[in-house]
Amino acid sequence: MQFETKIAIVLRADLATWQKLNVTAFLMSGIVGAAPELIGERYRDADGNSYNALAIQPVIVLASDGAGLGKIHARALSRDVPLSLYTEEMFATGHDAANRAVVAEYAAADLTLAGLALRADRKLVDKITKGAKMHP
Numbered sequence: 001m002q003f004e005t006k007i008a009i010v011l012r013a014d015l016a017t018w019q020k021l022n023v024t025a026f027l028m029s030g031i032v033g034a035a036p037e038l039i040g041e042r043y044r045d046a047d048g049n050s051y052n053a054l055a056i057q058p059v060i061v062l063a064s065d066g067a068g069l070g071k072i073h074a075r076a077l078s079r080d081v082p083l084s085l086y087t088e089e090m091f092a093t094g095h096d097a098a099n100r101a102v103v104a105e106y107a108a109a110d111l112t113l114a115g116l117a118l119r120a121d122r123k124l125v126d127k128i129t130k131g132a133k134m135h136p
Contacts, residue, residue: 003057006125007031007038009117010072010132013063019114020135023086024061027117030084035119062132069113075128077108081120088112 009027011020032038032055043051064072076083089102089112103111118125 004121005057005119006122007055007057007059007117007119008062008125008129008132009059009115010062010064010069010129011115011135012069012113013065015114019091022091023115026086026090027084027115028055028059031117031119034082034084038119061135062129063135064132066113068131069116070109072116072129072132073108073111073113075130076116076118079124079128081118081124081128084117085111085113086115088114090114 007028009024011023015023038055038057039053040056042053045051073083073085085103087103087106089105090099091114093099093102106112118128120128
């Protein structure tokens with residue numbers, strides 16, 4: 001099935017593995033929070049056990065360096081594409097309010113980005129994420 005939109009998560013390549021997993025989970029929650037229609041129906045196994053519903057479309061995970069993330073961030077903002085973001089400073093916080101507070105301390109150009117996520121028209125996502133590579 002071909003989707004009109006694309007979901008891309010772009011991680012800073014130099015993050016530790018645990019950080020990449022943590023950032024991916026947080027960023028995807030932002031995408032789903034902004035578009036609850038992305039969640040499908042609950043899963044059931046042959047024994048009748050029920051499992052949580054998942055996103056209905058694939059997610060591409062990309063990697064970039066800090067400068068590349070900055071370019072992707074600027075491209076998305078200039079096109080008014082909604083973003084989920086995770087900054088370096090958020091690793092030191094313990095809850096949502098503290099996360100929002102550390103992001104609010106910085107101008108957009110000064111954010112120390114650890115990862116970004118976006119969902120938009122497929123071609124637009126490809127243009128915005130140009131330069132990022134498939135995550136190894």
